[in-house]
């Protein structure tokens with residue numbers, strides 16, 4: 125069972141990175157093979173520039189996504205949507221998402237942006253026939269201890285529970301689909 129976890133925030137003390145890191149740890153406990161991609165470690169071009177999707181880094185992530193039975197995307201919510209880095213990643217790696225089981229972990233400033241992953245979800249469903257796991261993790265600053273500090277961690281038990289539930293759903297659904305094809 126291969127799972128790709130992508131941390132899409134470029135913030136040096138990112139909350140959604142902490143969600144992604146904890147997700148990777150839970151997946152490892154569930155005996156999944158985890159490929160972890162932190163977009164802060166990449167220098168991806170914006171899609172539309174000639175050759176942007178053909179750079180070594182874009183191909184590296186695309187190849188990793190192709191190997192995955194499920195993809196878990198940790199995103200910051202910006203302007204009632206995922207951040208531009210997350211959308212650009214999908215624009216760069218498009219076909220690698222074909223038919224994948226996809227789940228989301230969101231960090232947001234407030235509760236009212238809860239449905240902000242829907243535009244990207246719609247695109248993944250309609251363009252790439254992804255199976256979206258209908259169980260998001262959605263956290264705000266209040267859910268973290270030592271928020272924005274080096275040793276920031278999830279403080280909310282309900283968020284920890286939701287990370288585990290999403291991990292279990294990804295392994296269950298991703299594994300079932302992999303066995304069926």
Ligand SMILES: Cc1cc2nc3c(=O)[nH]c(=O)nc-3n(C[C@H](O)[C@H](O)[C@H](O)COP(=O)(O)O)c2cc1C
Pocket residue numbers: 133134135137138139140141199200201202203204205231232233234235236237
């Ligand atoms: C440009 C920008 C736009 C934002 N837009 C929203 C928004 O629409 N809704 C919201 O709840 N929070 C919004 N926020 C707050 C971020 O979602 C919040 O800081 C979150 O923790 C970012 O994730 P990160 O810490 O992983 O980078 C915005 C922040 C920035 C910088």
